[in-house]
Amino acid sequence: MARNFHKSPFDEGTRVKLAMFGDYTRAWLPVFLSQARPSEPITVADLFAGPGEDSDGVPGSPLIVLEELRQSGDLIGQKRARVRLFLKEASKSKAASLNAMMESQSIPTGLCSWKVQNDEFEDAFASIRPELNAGPNLLILDQQGMKEITDDVFKKILDLPRTDFLFFIASSSIRRFESHPYFQKHLKIPKGAITGATFNDTHRAVTQYYRELATSSGEQYFLGSFSIKKGSNIYGLIFGSHHPLGLEKFLRICWRADPDRGEANYDIDDDHLDSRAPRLFREMDQPRKLTLFHQNLRSKILSGDLNTDRSVYLDTLEEGFLPADGKAVLKELIKSGQVRVVGGQPRVSMQGYGAPRNLEVVTDGAI
Ligand SMILES: C[S@@+](CC[C@H](N)C(=O)[O-])C[C@H]1O[C@@H](n2cnc3c(N)ncnc32)[C@H](O)[C@@H]1O
Numbered sequence: 625m626a627r628n629f630h631k632s633p634f635d636e637g638t639r640v641k642l643a644m645f646g647d648y649t650r651a652w653l654p655v656f657l658s659q660a661r662p663s664e665p666i667t668v669a670d671l672f673a674g675p676g677e678d679s680d681g682v683p684g685s686p687l688i689v690l691e692e693l694r695q696s697g698d699l700i701g702q703k704r705a706r707v708r709l710f711l712k713e714a715s716k717s718k719a720a721s722l723n724a725m726m727e728s729q730s731i732p733t734g735l736c737s738w739k740v741q742n743d744e745f746e747d748a749f750a751s752i753r754p755e756l757n758a759g760p761n762l763l764i765l766d767q768q769g770m771k772e773i774t775d776d777v778f779k780k781i782l783d784l785p786r787t788d789f790l791f792f793i794a795s796s797s798i799r800r801f802e803s804h805p806y807f808q809k810h811l812k813i814p815k816g817a818i819t820g821a822t823f824n825d826t827h828r829a830v831t832q833y834y835r836e837l838a839t840s841s842g843e844q845y846f847l848g849s850f851s852i853k854k855g856s857n858i859y860g861l862i863f864g865s866h867h868p869l870g871l872e873k874f875l876r877i878c879w880r881a882d883p884d885r886g887e888a889n890y891d892i893d894d895d896h897l898d899s900r901a902p903r904l905f906r907e908m909d910q911p912r913k914l915t916l917f918h919q920n921l922r923s924k925i926l927s928g929d930l931n932t933d934r935s936v937y938l939d940t941l942e943e944g945f946l947p948a949d950g951k952a953v954l955k956e957l958i959k960s961g962q963v964r965v966v967g968g969q970p971r972v973s974m975q976g977y978g979a980p981r982n983l984e985v986v987t988d989g990a991i
Contacts, residue, residue: 634678637854640889641792644850644861644877645764646688648790651873653696656760660705664759668693671748672766673711673740675718676725685764686711686722690729693736700735707736710755712748745772749780756784765791770798774810778837781864782845788865790874795827795851796858824892827851827860834862846871846941850878851888869974871941879946885911886944917943921953925963926985933970934980940972947972954983962986 634642649668656666674684683691686709693700693707700707711726713719719742726738741748745767761784765773770793773781781789799818801807813833821829831849838845848863848871863874879886884897891897895911921939924930930939933954940950951972957963958970966982 632678633680634682634684635854637852637859637889639682640852640881641766641859641861642683642685642688644881645685645766645790646692647877647880648788648863648874649689649692649762649764650695651877652762652788652870653692654699655869655873657696657699657703657705660700660703662704662706665706665708666759667708667710667756667761668764669710669712669752669756669761670764670766671710671712671745671752672764672768672772673713673719673722674766675713675715675721685766686726687729689764690726690731690736690738697732697735706759708755709736709738710752711738711740712743712745712752713740714742714744716742749777753780753784756787760786761788763787763789763791765789767792768794770794771807771810775812775837778834779841782838782841782843786866788863788867788870790861790863792859792861793827793830794857795830795860796823798830799823799826799858823858824851824890824894826858827888828892830860831862838864848874848878848944849887850881851890851892853888853890868938868941868977872947872974875941875944875946878944885913886946887913913944914949917945917949918953921950922957925954925957925983928985931983932980933965933972933976933983936970936983937972937974937976 660666668689670685670689673686676687677683689709711722713722719740723740726740731738763781767773773791773793781787798807798811798813802813802818803815817833818826818829827849828851831847835847838847846865846868849860851858851860865871875886882888885892893912897909897911924939925936930936936950936954937947940947951970954970954972958965962985964984964986966984968981970976970981
């Protein structure tokens, strides 16, 4: 049964998730507002919108998005951007309280149009799909549990042009019910794909499942993820974008939330790092994930697998690291004379993505 947020406060994991929805909306809006045209609506769709706030009056996702729109109000006005906020919620009473909450917000008509509808996700998604071809979209899919973003729905989301999405999923429930026929009907996760991973890695394994779905068409798609532990369960966010800049922005938010690994609200790799008690070797005081990333990136460059600054940028993002991390590895290889860049300095960034420079591995020791 749907939980009524009016009766209980958001827990810590929920707050982490909601903060990331807000942070990503804040990072996403200016990209599209700066190039906005009145003929192209900019849409944020929150399809599991909830009642508006928790029992302590802490704002839920619709009010968080609205606040971000208000913060960008000047730019929206300057650009005469047409911003739309679609809010859908399956529970009649929650939709009614959300509608009342939105009405009480005195939202200027020039800021955005908004609509609350009492709709089940399946109908809500089907009805807004045709609306999402006209301009850039951000989908916030804060489902309860794990069954709404089926293989079929996921593929339809990937097909939407200029659409970034963030969805929440109860990953450890998939682990628990992996081979149950009911869930197999929705998500065709191969047996063992989730249970074969460690418990800490549950959401990583779920993300990997969606990653394989996303890349099965051969199209390039950028996915990111963040694991969230709540009590003895693991949940998580999955982010997707057609554009690497979307993933870069999402990863910056993840690294702010988790400065050690950029990936979870807990010690996902059991590194047990303690800056107050340094160990013998520097590597022992850094997350294993970082050590491994450095090693792998170095060998991918030296083997010629990655032979442009663009490919280093993309690999860095796909491994869940920030451009500066990839650039540090590349610079070290250049400094030690093992690699040179043709035509200037390496740019492990959107600049290198747009106009790549070749990397040459120096085999004879001469530069
Ligand atoms: C995790 S809560 C999301 C809360 C909201 N994002 C917020 O910040 O308050 C999930 C919401 O989805 C609603 N819901 C559950 N199943 C749904 C469905 N099939 N379609 C649409 N909404 C659904 C629930 O009533 C609940 O309000």
